[in-house]
Amino acid sequence: MLIVDDTGFLKKGDKPGGVQRHYSGTAGRIENSQLGVFLAYASPLGRTLIDAELYPPKFWTDDRERCVRAGIGEEVAFTTKPVPARTMPARAGRPIGVGW
Numbered sequence: 001m002l003i004v005d006d007t008g009f010l011k012k013g014d015k016p017g018g019v020q021r022h023y024s025g026t027a028g029r030i031e032n033s034q035l036g037v038f039l040a041y042a043s044p045l046g047r048t049l050i051d052a053e054l055y056p057p058k059f060w061t062d063d064r065e066r067c068v069r070a071g072i073g074e075e076v077a078f079t080t081k082p083v084p085a086r087t088m089p090a091r092a093g094r095p096i097g098v099g100w
Contacts, residue, residue, distance in 0.1 A: 001042050002039065002040070002041060002050075002089055002092075003042055003047075004038070004040075004085040004088060004089070005038055006035055006038070006081055007025075007035070007038065008025065008026050008036075009034045009035075009036065010024060010031055010032065010033050011033055011034055013032070015069075015070065016034060017034065017060070017071060017072045018055065018057060018060050018070075019034055020057045020059070020060070034054065036053065036055055037052070037081060037088065038051070038053075039051040039052070039088040039092060051088045051092055053084045053088065054076075056076060056078070057078070061077055062078070
């Protein structure tokens with residue numbers, strides 16, 4: 001079974017790529033954090049991480065100089081979370097809905 005989920009990583013300052021203040025389920029309150037979208041595979045025998053992608057907010061992707069300083073490439077544009085959730089399984093070689 002493929003599993004797509006997002007999670008936040010608490011961060012200090014405003015330099016790490018994609019950091020913004022928003023509600024963090026990890027902290028249970030509004031904090032500085034990065035968001036990532038993750039693709040995992042799970043079976044009765046175990047589970048493994050297949051893919052991960054930083055999810056930068058729009059104010060980051062609109063500021064190209066800031067992105068460059070943080071190591072976020074020119075090809076990274078703002079999307080909604082469902083976009084990587086659809087593209088990550090395809091990158092892994094399986095469209096959504098096709099089991100392994």
